[in-house]
Every structure is written in structure tokens, then in C-alpha cells.
Amino acid sequence: TSTSIPSKMRAVQIMKQGGLDVLEDREAEVPKPGPNDVLLKVNKAGVNFIDTYQRSGLYKIEKFPYTLGQEAAGKVVAVGDAQKGKGLEVGDRAITYFGGGFAEYVSVPRARITKLPDAVNDTDAVASCVQGLTAWTLVRETYPVKKGDWVLVHAAAGGVGLLLCQMAKHLGAHVIGTTSSEEKAEEAKKNGAEHMINYAKENTVERVHQITNGNGVQAIFDGVGKDTWEDDFKMIARKGTIATFGNASGAVEPFAPLKLAAKNVKVARPTLVNYVYTQEEYEKTYAELFDLIAKGIVKFKIHGEYDLSAQGIRQAQEDITSRKTSGKLIVNVA
Ligand code: NDP
Structure with a gap:
């Protein structure tokens, strides 16, 4: 051979x-x-x-x-x-x-x-692969998205972002996305985002509060990191989960756990490898993803x-x- x-x-x-x-x-x-x-x-x-x-x-x-x-x-x-x-x-x-x-x-x-x-x-x-498996494990394991949730996806028109929009919508959530251009906002909307915020022109925190009637969102999927971290705490709902999973703008600085007490927030910093570490985990996650692709729920x-x-x-x-x-x-x- x-x-x-x-x-x-x-x-x-x-x-x-x-x-x-x-x-x-x-x-x-x-x-x-x-x-x-x-x-x-x-x-x-x-x-x-x-x-x-x-x-x-x-x-x-x-x-x-x-x-x-x-x-x-x-x-x-x-x-x-x-x-x-x-x-x-x-x-x-x-x-x-x-x-x-x-x-x-x-x-x-x-x-x-x-x-x-x-x-x-x-x-x-x-x-x-990396983007698909990451998006799927974020919405299933890091914060299992539920029907009726409001979720915020940063960089919603990116590689991981578009897939997060498709998957979160499929799971029944209302998706709010952020991006830097009108063109990318349209793309994210085609992929399942209900509301898009152009952070180059709009105030993200204000818009999220308008859209959610001041309640904030149950989960934030944040691959941007440093630039969005502080604002995440202003947009997360009480008992919500901030999943910080990337550093597109730089790495998030260390913080004191007491910061979480204001709203009983959970913070997760997952990495894909620890979700698909064993052969069983890799095969199972991929089987689920192939099923979503076969059903036309996930497209690239x-x-x-x-x-x-x-x-x-x-x-x-x-x-x-x-x-x-x-x-x-x-x-x-x-
Ligand atoms: P993307 O296609 O999402 O590209 C990054 C996007 O981030 C840009 O298009 C831009 O979108 C946004 N962005 C915001 N601020 C900046 C900045 N200062 N510099 C550059 N880009 C910025 O990339 P990927 O889909 O490959 O990855 C997205 C994120 O997910 C990354 O942070 C990556 O590291 C992370 N990741 C983490 C994994 C893990 O296991 N934890 C696995 C896979 C990815 P816009 O113009 O819309 O703001």
C-alpha cells in the first residue's frame, strides 16, 4: 500500500x-x-x-x-x-x-x-472541522442553547460565527450578532441572525438592551476577546453564560471571580481539543455534525x-x- x-x-x-x-x-x-x-x-x-x-x-x-x-x-x-x-x-x-x-x-x-x-x-x-466542531460544542456543551433563549454572537459573519448563527437558530434561540460592515451583517442574517449590530456605527450595549427589553442575553459567544470582554458583562442576563473562546482582538486579561457575583454569571473558556479528545468524543461530535449537514441545517x-x-x-x-x-x-x- x-x-x-x-x-x-x-x-x-x-x-x-x-x-x-x-x-x-x-x-x-x-x-x-x-x-x-x-x-x-x-x-x-x-x-x-x-x-x-x-x-x-x-x-x-x-x-x-x-x-x-x-x-x-x-x-x-x-x-x-x-x-x-x-x-x-x-x-x-x-x-x-x-x-x-x-x-x-x-x-x-x-x-x-x-x-x-x-x-x-x-x-x-x-x-x-475546527470551525464546525467548535460551534457545535459551544452551543451543546459550553452553554446548551434552549428554545426561546436570546444569545449574542460576536464576529457573527466569521467562520465560527456563521455556523453559531445557524446552529443557535436551529436550537430555537433568537440570535443577535455583531460585525463591522453592512455586507457582513447581511451574510449573518442569511445564516440565522435575527438582529445584527454594526459595532463600527452603533453602540452594541445599547442595542442589545433595546432588543431584549433591558433583560440582556442568556449566553454570549465571544471569539473577539479583549475588545468585547468588559461590555459582555453589561449585556449578559442574570445567571447567563459568557463563553470566551478566542482572541481575535487580543487575549482577555485576568479578572477577579467577584466580578461574576453581580449577576451570578458563569464564564467558560473552552478549547475544542478538550471536547473531542477521545476517539469516541470525536466520532460522536462529527456524527452529529454530519447529520446536521445531511439535513441541510448546517451549510458552509x-x-x-x-x-x-x-x-x-x-x-x-x-x-x-x-x-x-x-x-x-x-x-x-x-
Ligand atoms: P473569523 O472568521 O471569525 O475571523 C475573526 C473575526 O473577528 C473577524 O472577521 C472580525 O469580524 C472579528 N474581529 C473583531 N475584532 C477583531 C480584531 N481586532 N482583529 C481581527 N478580527 C477581529 O475567525 P475564525 O472563525 O477562525 O475564529 C473565530 C474565533 O474563534 C477566533 O478568536 C478563534 O481563535 C476562535 N476559535 C477558538 C477555538 C477554540 O477551541 N477555543 C476553535 C476555533 C476558533 P467582524 O469584522 O465581523 O468584527
């Missing part, structure tokens, strides 16, 4: 953390899968805001060279000995959430790769496609950090 696998491959890697210029085109060894690993020939990979933290140093990387890219879809070309005959075979199409996606091949633990249904193409698979908006090259990834990172994008950024690998 391994005769057609080359020994070298193209990859976009970093040798240190820093500005966009640390992204390099490099030739790397094709990894050898261990007994519990699967080797995937990558067709499509996905860009996430997280890549920019890993490149800049906000999230520390310990070992170099480091291959960026949190997710990849393609074909299984080798299965480790201990995992043979356990549901994933050479030739299967599969999606992995692991790391090392900006390369022609990636070796990943069996626990973090799952077979793709025929109906989900590789592009949509990539769009469903592809913002644009980029080359597997340092230049392509630089462009993608520039675009996602400059608030120009809405939806998923795809990297063409094959």
Missing part, C-alpha cells in the same frame, strides 16, 4: 514565531505513521484564526520546524498496524482535526480522523481559496486578521 508514497513533500512551516515572514516553503519528510496513526494524502486544508496565534507567538510552539494547519481532508494512504480493520481503510476519504495540515501528507492519531460521508466534499469537510460559506505556499498562507493570514473575510478560507494542497 505504500509503494506510491514519496519520501519528501512540500509543506508550509515555521522555524520560529513572529511576523508573516516566518512562514516558509520547505521540503519535509513524509511522516511515517506509528501503530495507532493514519497517513492522509491531503487534498484540502483549512485556515483558522488560531494559525495566526501559532505563527505570532500568542500560542507558544515548542518544537520546530512546525507545520501549520489545524485540519485537513483527503485520502487515507496508510493505516497503522494496530488500527487495521477498525473502520478506516486505505482509499477512504477522511477529515482530521490535528495539526500539520499545510503539507501534502499528514500523519495523525486514529482518534482524530474520521471517514467522510460521500455527500460531504473535501472543501465542506474542512469548513466543518467558502470565502476564498489559497495556494499551499508561504505566499498563499501569508495572504490568507493577512485577510483573516484584517476583518475582510466571511466564512471559510480553504488551502488547495493537491
